[in-house]
Amino acid sequence: MKTRKLFLLICTLASFAFSYAQSDPVRVLAFSNAPEDAAQNAFVQRAVSFFSEMNGKNHFVFEHTSDPTQMNAKRLAQVQVVMMLNHIPLNKRQKQVFEQYMENGGRWLGFHKAAFYDSNEWPWFTQFIGGELPMEYSWPPLPAKLQVDDPLHPVCTSLPQSFSVPSNAWYRMSYDFCHNPQVAVLASLARESFPVGISKVIESDDVPVVWSNTKYRMVFNNMGNTGTEFDNPAWVLMTTNALTWLLKPAVPVEERVAVAYVISWGMAIPDPTHITHINYAFGHVNETFDGVLIDNHDRLREVVALKEQKPSLKVLLSIGGWGSGRFSEMVSDPALRLSFAKDCRRVADEFDLDGIDIDWEYPTNPGPGISHAPEDTRNFTLLMRDIRNNLPEGMLLTLATAANGKFIDFKSIEKYVDFVNIMTYDMASPPYHHSGLYRSSMTSDFSCYEAVLAHVKGGFPIDRLVLGIPFYGRSSKEFPRIMSSYGTLEKLEEIAEMKEFEHLENIDQIKGAQKCWDDVAKAPYLKNSEGKVICVYDNPLSIKYKSIFIHKYGMKGAMYWEYEGDDPQGSLRKAVYYGVFSPEEKNL
Secondary structure: OHHHHHHHHHHHHHHHHOOOOOOOOEEEEEEOOOOOOHHHHHHHHHHHHHHHOOOOHHHEEEEEEOOHHHOOHHHHOOOOEEEEOOOOOOOHHHHHHHHHHHHOOOEEEEEHHHHOOOOOOOHHHHHHHOOOOOOEEOEOOEEEEEEEOOOOOHHHOOOOOEEEEEEEOOEEOOHHHHOOOOEEEEEEEOHHHOOEOOOEOEOOOOOEEEEEEOOOEEEEEOOOOOOHHHHOHHHHHHHHHHHHHHHOOOOOHHHOEEEEEEEOOOOOOOOHHHOOEEEEEEEEEOOOOOOEEEOOHHHHHHHHOHHHHOOOOEEEEEEEOOOOOOHHHHHHOHHHHHHHHHHHHHHHHHOOOOEEEEEOOOOOOOOOOOOOOOOHHHHHHHHHHHHHHHOOOOOEEEEEEEOOOOOOOHHHHOOOOOEEEEEOOOOOOOOOOOOOOOOOOOOOOOOHHHHHHHHHHOOOOHHHEEEEEEOEOEEOOOOOHHHOEHHHHOOHHHHHOOHHHOOOOOHHHHHOOEEEEEOOOOEEEEEOOOOOEEEEOOOHHHHHHHHHHHHHHOOOEEEEEOHHHOOOOOHHHHHHHHHHHOHHHHHO
């Protein structure tokens, strides 16, 4: 009874997730063939029953057919997702129709025997599924444990790190499959499940079970053997997650962002060509806790004037920054908080701003000696509410957050803010990366992946998260901090030979610096002649991989601190912009 209730709850939640505030129906067409055995027949029947229960809820339409002739262009043009419950014997023309459907942005969810097309018979499908399979399988089918390989992927949302699943025949894939860079393995057979089988045994741990070919919008689940899968809550959740993700539209190009922080004490007037949003840093809570102070009014006006040059540019005032206090006192008093929120509207109108960005570093945290209180997190939510209520419709409200995802209740602020800028930098110092994309031997506490995951687990939608990129490096004591902007790092060799820099302490470290690359973290670094890491930073190559990451997980875009750290050619801001907006053409 408990499993049944959970099953129905997941069905209901999933069906609501499919609506996405749209009125047009979303249609799924499922194909099946007359199964070869009773177990396959049971799976198909359970699957059809399961998805049919969602029918009619929030514009979700599920249809099932055993007629392969419905694999035609006219029919597929009517559906958002094609589902294959088992192997479908398609003729040459039907295969071509499916190829065209997927190559033109179609979406596919397949189970177990749906992938069993001979590579000689259908080479395209072998490439589509990720490689040749199966190479070897366990027999008879046995229960096992799955491990989640990519907890950040929407298919894995809310899943435990590992969970037991019913009996299945487990398939080891070919070497080429397992090393295909386009294959994103989402879940695989857990190490403690080996060996698997009785008459045929698999002892290797190269057993992916759920994966996606990132070239397409598709998910393959190599389970579907008995129908008992639908009695397993974790498996059901993974399946509904997959369908939800396939049905969810990608972030539209026009809604993506490339956000530049521009500092009030800077000298350069930004070139807005490769920027969608500028966050002007900084404003502050005033000394009476009831309004906004702005650093360098004249420079803010110069930045806002860039909208004459690029009308689509959005300029926001970022209030806060490291060491900027008085937030805690302001948010704790309803009258002061409301007065501050109204003053945000005043400065937005006075300076022709497009929104407000809150950069309180950080609620409940003393940071660099600022005031703080245990109630800050709760009161931060009230601040977001009050600012939102006082800004006109269409004006943006954003915030900058700590990489670790702490200090803020993301579920409670989600309805008030437009997007969140994650400060995925300053996460460590040499010898560790301060903005490594993935965890490696040079990661200390957090990587960008883990930072984004912390925000998603905190309850904020990934399609409204913005990845932070530093335009500066973090250096060790052996490397002059003054040299750590990217524009300077790119000129180290010539700077080391210039007489005006001879007075710098540790100039020999600059002369002997060697550029290196961590291919696991996807991050560059410098080491000295003794092999010691003296500076960690980002460059166009690391931004390329961060752009791939943004697109892979459906994030809203990227932001960077700060504009003037770039080189004169704008190498980093161009890498960010093209990576966000046209990766295939310019950056990837």
